[in-house]
Amino acid sequence: MLWNFALALLQEDVSNPAPVAANSSALIEMVHNSGPVAFTVLVILLIASIFSWAIMLSKWSSFRRAQMQGQRFVRAFRKSTRLSEIASVAEQFKPSPLVPVFIEIHDEYQRQNGGRGLPRNPVALERAAQTASSEALTAMERRMTWLATIAAIAPFIGLFGTVMGIIDAFHGLGTAGAATLRAVAPGISEALITTAAGLVVAIPAVVGYNQLTARLREFASRMDDFGRELLNAIENAALLTPPAQPQQPEEPRRRSF
Template identity: 35%
Template sequence: MNPAAQHDLSPLALFLQADPIVKGVMLLLALASVACWGIIIEKIAATRRLRAEARRLASAVAGGTTPEGGLAAEVVAAGAREWHEGRDADESRGEYRERMERAMRAPLTTALRAAEPGLPLLATIGAVGPFIGLFGTVWGIMNSFSGIAASGDTSLAVVAPGIAEALFATAIGLVAAIPSVMAYNRFTTGFARIRQAAQASIAELAAGMSRRPAPGRSLRAAE
């Protein structure tokens, strides 16, 4: 019988036959991969929700309607509170508009910050995952060479299983790291675009509100 046939090189067998340290590396990377996909699924939902709120805010600005519920309604309500307070006597229209924008940006910033946890972990997995896998590979190859030196047998049948186990650690590291890097870049770009779109709507809304006198309060200062 061919000695190579005696070795099972399936992923499960490679894990079970690996050195304890290499097994630990594989388990760590597998957990990192699971965490990565959990974050990705959660961020997909968060991105869709925030993008929908940004569209609702833009529609409210364009149509002059007040959204009901959600982040868009919170943003409009925050600006409306400042508008109802009116413009102070020593306040220019630009300062008045900036005050309303600042009030409306507060709930937007809070919502975006609430959606950001998990992104640093994606960046960390993407950065260190390949190196952790490489550590497992180097350790596994060192063990293989030690076994070769002890047995004195340099045939491929003896060398291949140990090297395969070692390289499997690098493969798991790449499986964890590649989606993490891609997801991190996608979500950070997506959140930045949502922020820009919402802030543009806020600026337009504040500019329109600043040109209208607040109800129940007269303008006490000329520009």
């Protein structure tokens, strides 16, 4: 049965050869001749592709600025001898996620003992650094879930168009009453083009999501390292500062009788 069907399709193709066209014109013609279901699927995939590329380009640009500003901020921090100097110019490096970590630790240190001496509660400084790192990382992860969603569902959207194209092909085969290529060609073309469109949308989104996630892990690691470096700098500066000499108590005056 299957052999007779394939032989009939082959004979139909040989007896009625189609003109050879360019790949681009054939693709445009298939899209133009698509049914309403396949056309809707293609429009949805096009919107998803544009949205995913917009997310990836904006994230790559923002991550690049954050990395450059972070390197500048670390160089300025290591050259400075006072935390107050860094605090006064920290806003200049604002795109860097290291700046919120510094500001949180510096503010907590100021609240504890006015920025002098050993911190009374080092654990509170560590918690402040962890909170700032978490908030900065959450801000950098914004819209990443949309990219993961597009990467996950785009093949299934294309598969829906594929299923509907196959259904259309069998419907055309049943209507024609004969196993001819002309009867099944529209449905098969819709199935193939929606499958390809789903893969074209999903593959870049998967690659971009994995690369951006790796960059986020790098930023998280750098924020943790910088927080520990800042805490060490505070403790070392407090240990090197000589303690204030206590004032000698005044001798009690002798009462004269």
